[in-house]
Amino acid sequence: xxxxxxxxxxxxxxxxxxxxxxxxxxxxxxxxxxxxxxxxxxxxxxxxxxxxxxxxxxxxxxxxxxxxxxxxxxxxxxxxxxxxxxxxxxxxxxxxx
Numbered sequence: 001x002x003x004x005x006x007x008x009x010x011x012x013x014x015x016x017x018x019x020x021x022x023x024x025x026x027x028x029x030x031x032x033x034x035x036x037x038x039x040x041x042x043x044x045x046x047x048x049x050x051x052x053x054x055x056x057x058x059x060x061x062x063x064x065x066x067x068x069x070x071x072x073x074x075x076x077x078x079x080x081x082x083x084x085x086x087x088x089x090x091x092x093x094x095x096x097x
Contacts, residue, residue, distance in 0.1 A: 024071050024072045024073040024074075025055070025069065025070070025071060025072070026069070026070055026071075026072040027067055027068070027069050027070075028067075028068045028070055028077045028080055029062065029065050029066070029067050029068075030065060030066045030068060030080060030081065030084055031064060031065055032044060032059070032064055032065060032066050032084065033064055037064075040087065041059050043087045044057075044066065044084055044087050045057050045059070045066075046087070047083040047084060047086060047087035048066065048068055048080060048083050048084065050083065051070075051075045051079055051080065051083055052074050052075060053070050053071040053072075053073070053074025053075030054068060054069075054070050054075060054080070055069040055070060055071065056068070056069040057069075066084070068080055
């Protein structure tokens with residue numbers, strides 16, 4: 001019984017010490033909606049990836065959404081929303097449409 005507890009304690013310690021390296025990685029889901037949004041996903045992708053800390057952008061997992069994997073210490077969700085809104089303005093689409 002002591003060996004099992006010692007092993008469980010070591011595994012718990014290893015997980016606890018490994019967690020901070022991955023703690024900053026987060027997934028942010030952004031709704032990409034509107035009549036013509038599907039046509040401008042390339043622009044949205046480019047705008048999101050310009051933010052330092054964006055690791056991946058996935059449009060396929062959730063229709064009408066962007067699932068963005070970020071380093072939460074380098075970029076915040078509101079910066080991603082602003083990037084999407086900015087890409088819509090650049091493309092000539094009014095934000096919210």
